[in-house]
Amino acid sequence: MNLQREYVDIQDVVFDEKTAVQGHVLHLCRQELADLVQDRCFARVEIDVAKPGENCRIMSIGDVVQPMVRLDDEEATFPGVVGAMRQAGNGRTLCLRGVVVSEVVEVLLNLGNFMDFTGPATQFSEFSGMIHVTIDAFPAQDVSKDDYLHALTVASKKAAKYLAQAAKDCQPDQVETFTLERENLEGLPRVAYLCNAFSHAPLTDFTLYGDSMQTSLPTIVHPNEFLDGAMLDRDYGQLINADPSYYWQNQPIILELYRRHGVDLNFVGVVLSNTPHTVTDKQRNAMIATGLIHRVLKADGVMITKEGGGHPQVDVQMDVELLEGKYGIATTLVLCEFLSPNNGSYEQVLFTTEYANAMVSTGCVEPLTVGPVEKVIGSNTIPFYPGFGKPGPIDAKAGFIHRNRSVRGSLGQLGGSYFTTRKF
Amino acid sequence: MAQKLRAVHYINQFFAQLGGEDSASVGIQVRQGPVGPGLGLQKALGDRAEIVATIICGDNYIAEKLDEVVPQVLQEIKSCAPDLFFAGPAFNAGRYGVACGALCAAVKKELGIPAVTAMYQENPGVELYRSDLFILKAGDNARTMAQETQKMADFAFKLRENQVQGFPEEEGFYERGWMKLTRSDKLASQRGVDMLLAKLQHRPFQTEIPLPHRDEVPRPAPVKDLRHTTVAFATDGGLYPAGNPDKMPPANSTTFHAYSMDGQDTLKKEDYTIIHNGFDKTFLLQDPNRIVPLDAMRTLEKEGKVRMYPEFLSTTGLTTNVVNSQKIGKSMAQYCREHNIDAVVLTST
Numbered sequence: 001m002n003l004q005r006e007y008v009d010i011q012d013v014v015f016d017e018k019t020a021v022q023g024h025v026l027h028l029c030r031q032e033l034a035d036l037v038q039d040r041c042f043a044r045v046e047i048d049v050a051k052p053g054e055n056c057r058i059m060s061i062g063d064v065v066q067p068m069v070r071l072d073d074e075e076a077t078f079p080g081v082v083g084a085m086r087q088a089g090n091g092r093t094l095c096l097r098g099v100v101v102s103e104v105v106e107v108l109l110n111l112g113n114f115m116d117f118t119g120p121a122t123q124f125s126e127f128s129g130m131i132h133v134t135i136d137a138f139p140a141q142d143v144s145k146d147d148y149l150h151a152l153t154v155a156s157k158k159a160a161k162y163l164a165q166a167a168k169d170c171q172p173d174q175v176e177t178f179t180l181e182r183e184n185l186e187g188l189p190r191v192a193y194l195c196n197a198f199s200h201a202p203l204t205d206f207t208l209y210g211d212s213m214q215t216s217l218p219t220i221v222h223p224n225e226f227l228d229g230a231m232l233d234r235d236y237g238q239l240i241n242a243d244p245s246y247y248w249q250n251q252p253i254i255l256e257l258y259r260r261h262g263v264d265l266n267f268v269g270v271v272l273s274n275t276p277h278t279v280t281d282k283q284r285n286a287m288i289a290t291g292l293i294h295r296v297l298k299a300d301g302v303m304i305t306k307e308g309g310g311h312p313q314v315d316v317q318m319d320v321e322l323l324e325g326k327y328g329i330a331t332t333l334v335l336c337e338f339l340s341p342n343n344g345s346y347e348q349v350l351f352t353t354e355y356a357n358a359m360v361s362t363g364c365v366e367p368l369t370v371g372p373v374e375k376v377i378g379s380n381t382i383p384f385y386p387g388f389g390k391p392g393p394i395d396a397k398a399g400f401i402h403r404n405r406s407v408r409g410s411l412g413q414l415g416g417s418y419f420t421t422r423k424f
Numbered sequence: 425m426a427q428k429l430r431a432v433h434y435i436n437q438f439f440a441q442l443g444g445e446d447s448a449s450v451g452i453q454v455r456q457g458p459v460g461p462g463l464g465l466q467k468a469l470g471d472r473a474e475i476v477a478t479i480i481c482g483d484n485y486i487a488e489k490l491d492e493v494v495p496q497v498l499q500e501i502k503s504c505a506p507d508l509f510f511a512g513p514a515f516n517a518g519r520y521g522v523a524c525g526a527l528c529a530a531v532k533k534e535l536g537i538p539a540v541t542a543m544y545q546e547n548p549g550v551e552l553y554r555s556d557l558f559i560l561k562a563g564d565n566a567r568t569m570a571q572e573t574q575k576m577a578d579f580a581f582k583l584r585e586n587q588v589q590g591f592p593e594e595e596g597f598y599e600r601g602w603m604k605l606t607r608s609d610k611l612a613s614q615r616g617v618d619m620l621l622a623k624l625q626h627r628p629f630q631t632e633i634p635l636p637h638r639d640e641v642p643r644p645a646p647v648k649d650l651r652h653t654t655v656a657f658a659t660d661g662g663l664y665p666a667g668n669p670d671k672m673p674p675a676n677s678t679t680f681h682a683y684s685m686d687g688q689d690t691l692k693k694e695d696y697t698i699i700h701n702g703f704d705k706t707f708l709l710q711d712p713n714r715i716v717p718l719d720a721m722r723t724l725e726k727e728g729k730v731r732m733y734p735e736f737l738s739t740t741g742l743t744t745n746v747v748n749s750q751k752i753g754k755s756m757a758q759y760c761r762e763h764n765i766d767a768v769v770l771t772s773t
Contacts, residue, residue: 110674110701123607189624191617201704237704252613264621301624303616309702310743332620334612335633337603340745341676345603346636347746358623359633360616366605386673404605415613420632421603424591 002179003224004092006071006172010099013049013131021167026099028133028163036162037135037155041143045155046136048377050102052129054117057370059378059396061115061408062103062149062236064127064244065156067096067163068229074165078157078229080210088209089224094164094172100127100246101159102408103152104136104378107145111240112382114370114396115408121370124410124419127246134377135159149203149236156245157232178224178258180267188266192299193223193253194289194323196315197231198308199274204237206248206307208272218273218289220296223258226251226270240405241309243412252416253303253334268297275312286318294327301330307413310339310350317351324355331355334415337364338405341387345423363404363411363419371399382406429473429507429584433462434497434527436520440480448519450482452493454500464570465510468577477504487519490526498530506537508580513542513572514549516564521549529556538583540576550598558588558597636746653766656733658756660741661708661715661773662700672740674701678748680739680756687734690719702742703773715771733765741772 009024016027030047037045050056069077072091076083102115115127122128135155139148199205199213206213208221209230225231226248235242254270261267273289276282293299304319306312316333323329333356337348343364349356367388376396384391389401404410411417437447439460458466459478466475479500486493501509509531511524521543528539533556542560543549550559560579562572575596582588592599608615615632622629647653658680664672670681685691691712698705698715713719716736724730737756744752760768 189621191620201706204704252611253616256611256613256617260617265617301620303620330620330623332616332623333633334616337633339743341743342745342747343603344601344745344747345599346601346634348603348633349636352635352638356635357631358619358629359631360612360619361632362612363605364603383674385675387676412612415611415616417612418607418610419605420608420612420615422591422606423599423601423603423634 001089001222001224002177003089003228005176005178005227006092006094007097007174007176008094008167008170009097009173010131013051013099013133015049019162019166021170026096026163026166033159033162037137037158039151039155041140041148041151042137043140044138048134048136050117050132050134050377052117052131055374056117057373057376057396058102058104058115058132058134059376060105060109060380060382061113062105062152062239063156063233064246064408065101065160066246066249067099067101067160068249069094069161069164069168070228071168077161078232080230081207081232082154082157082161085209087225088228088230089222093228094167096164096167097173099131099133099163101156101163102132102134103156104134105149105152105236106136106138106378106380107148108380109236109239110383111238113240113406113408114382114402116370116373118373119371121368121407124404124407126416127409133159133163136378146203153234178227180223180261180269182262185262185266188262188264189300190268190298191257191265191301191303192268192293192297193257193270194293194302194304194319195253195270195272196275196304196306196312196319197272198235198238198242198306198312200277200308201237203234205234206242207232207234213272213274216274218271218285218292220292221270221272223251223254223267223270226254238309242307243414243416244409246409247412247414247416250416252412252414253305256415257303268299271297273315275306275308275315282315282318286315286322290319290322290327293323294329299329301332303334304331305334305414313350317353317356320355321353332358332360334360334362334413336362336411336413337421338411341365341403345421361420362413362415362417364421365403365405367401368404368407369399369401372397373399428471430505431469431473431475431508431510432501432504432506433458433465433475433478434509434511434524435460435462435478435480436517436523437480437482438517440478442480448482448484451485452497452500453480454478455480461513461569461573465573465577468574472581473508476506481523483517483519483523486523490522494526494530497527498534501531502535508584509535509537509539510576510580511539511541513562513569513576514547515562515566516544516547518548521547522552525549525553525557525559529553532557538580540580540583542572542576545598554598555601558583558600561596561598647767650730651728652731654731654733654764655721655767655769656735656737656760656765657716657771658737658768659715659771660739661771662698662740663708663712663715663736663738664697664699666695666697668697668699672699674699674740675742677740677744677752680737680752682735682737682759684735685718688718689722691716700740700742700773715773733763
């Protein structure tokens, strides 16, 4: 597997009659994009743009997707979602940088989120520094919430492919090659990545080639498949517990392991596992996943991440105990310290196992006050967050008190966070 | 010049030169002015504060009866009307450290004045009282006495002026169990791989997340005869009567409520709602018996196998901190005791 990602940097997006990329400016035909993503589930679709520094807020953001097209096989871009079922991770893929596609959800979700382009919330999310092409889709009458959300998840991938296609004739600003086949790997520690995804229920899940992992057993996947759009977010039920697709396309652990592959470690591969509901299922997955790491990947050390909320911590505990206790393989966990918002430093993990002696924090939950803005994209409100501020409806335009973790893209569990915590 | 602050200093029998282990049972003594390490402490306090009294107590005397003796010592401290309180430094003396910690915690709580102690990291007083107060880091023996008393004096003034804002490493105290978000110059992914390689190569590394301290909860005795046992349901699944009359929150609960099921054979879906942000509620909303299985319990009751308590206890178990979880659990247990409930079926999601 040899993936060549060609990056085209976008510095501005302007509305125009034709969609094209010219000199780092994306000219966007709104109507053409709206027509492309239209679906029977939508009453109407509004396309807008939000830019860094603008006095603007997006309310209730679903997925955030990096524009991407597979140049050698355009038909198979985002395979299983909007593309043909062909293996990703090989060949040339074009990615736009500096611009993302964001879904604006117009049905009420459990755990609301938002994003600002000015003010204190911008420090929490890398996305506040990018230009967003927003797909604000309003549900058609008598369409179920699930049908609506499914249409939305497809719409953003269609849009992401469409925007990347507009840059096909551009000279890439950077080209990066990803391959595990390198020389001089001997003697370097063999490091694997155990990626615990969260596929809980339809539309509260992560997808692998378009399907949920609810009934999948752990499997070895090639890291390039992540970087080429085969693994995507589809979690609307536990939205803030899920890293959006952008972070699956730019999987932070995989990018870091690739950066050091052949330098100070030997990246031997990825095991992808779900974090199921029941203890027996968790035990089965931990057993199979760790067995693959030991017997097939023959790793000396493993990076472990999880998605979802509290209960997947049980999965990582089982992983650590088996890897360290049974196989003598060193582990490091990456976790967000969000279990208890009162910021007690000893209340952030559910387990105690002597083996979990190396853990990295991606941050903790703190209240966040945001001020008024001139422009709001998205007509939806978000639920008040109990414990922070006064209970009551949230006025998107006027500002409100919520929490740092409700900023889309903040404190990501996949390791794409510059935050940690200091204990005192 | 401002008036001198009044300080009280607590030391044990050893540092008061009353003797070692053989004198560990001596009771409370109050002396005017500084004694033993208090002389050095007074020097460190300088013109700003005066040690008006030194309270001395045997290590065994206080450590064996903390509940009794701490209030007595507190009374003596109070009668000196102090502005500052010092205890120790206790170094690695275990009983002394526990006494210093207990007294500082009591003084902080009851008198609200700066209460400062210092001890060695392995002193059991650290683990017992670190979450209640600032315990300064000290060496394991009295060689460093002059430095420790200087640090204690400086810290007390800082505390009094609300100037303690730094982190443990900078301020020299033991982490109290709280945390604050901070920005790193490296992504978590990079810090993680750095840590893994350090671990693999046996280089030192520091975890960023401490493991929790867990209490051992003893397993209760099994129910001997269900027929003569009153059984109740308690759940953290967030099941409440329709309309959520007690306005229970979808996360971060601090209380529970009990709801009657008297005269019902099954929970009807139109009568109930789920207030909980942590799981897919579809199946429970279809049939609330899936979280509080009243229907099954009524069958057992009709068969004479069990006696059912006609209420269920409910809270929302999501991101509730440990302190509040314990509070809810204790109040549920209290409720069961008051209502003669013998056993509880706990259901969760």
